[in-house]
Amino acid sequence: MGIKSFQGKRDSSQEKTVEQILVSDYMTKKLITFKPDDSLDHVINLLIKHKISGGPVVNDKNELIGIISETDCIKHISERKYYNMPADMNNTVGKYMVTDVDTIDKDMNIFDAAFKFISSHRRRFPVIENGKLIGQLSQKDVLKAAIKVKGNTWK
Structure with a gap:
């Protein structure tokens, strides 16, 4: 008669538990936000000052209504220069922001977000969360999470 298994009953306490790394663990909570009536000059100055490439546009209730980016600002500048037009007096964020904004859930796994x-x-x-802007996840935040995971679990 042969031996069926050399392994005894496995101790469940030795099994590894996979810890979820969530968007909320790495998202930026202190954001530079913009209002729809802010001028593009104001936006450009803040983007340069804070070394960011864009930011959320919110109303007075902190509800997300759009995103303004460097690209949006550059489009405005290049169109004006190309057509040799004077500065637009109505160069507000509300006019140039993108309103079709993809959002992400704070409870999403960071690698699903990647x-x-x-x-x-x-x-x-x-x-x-509940219609209010609570943070923002950037590609750099995902990289920070990957480095931390590498330091803890990757060989």
Whole structure:
């Protein structure tokens, strides 16, 4: 008669538990936000000062209504220069922001969020809870999470 198994009953306490790394663990909570009536000059100055490439646009209730980016500002500047037009007096964020904004859930796994970045070609995702802006996840935040995981679990 042969031996069926050399392994005894496994101790469940030795099994590894996979810890979820969530968007809320790495999202930026202190954001530079813009209002729809802010001028593009104001936006450009803040983007340069804070070394960011864009930011969420919110109303007075802190509800997300759009995103303004360097690209949006550059489009405005280049169109004016190309057509040799004078400065637009109505060069407000509300006129140039993108209103079709993809958001991300704070309870999403950070690596699922990484896939969303790859598939959407976005640089940032606002995080919304109960209709209010609570944070933002950037591609750099995903990289920070990857480095931390590498330091803890990857060989």
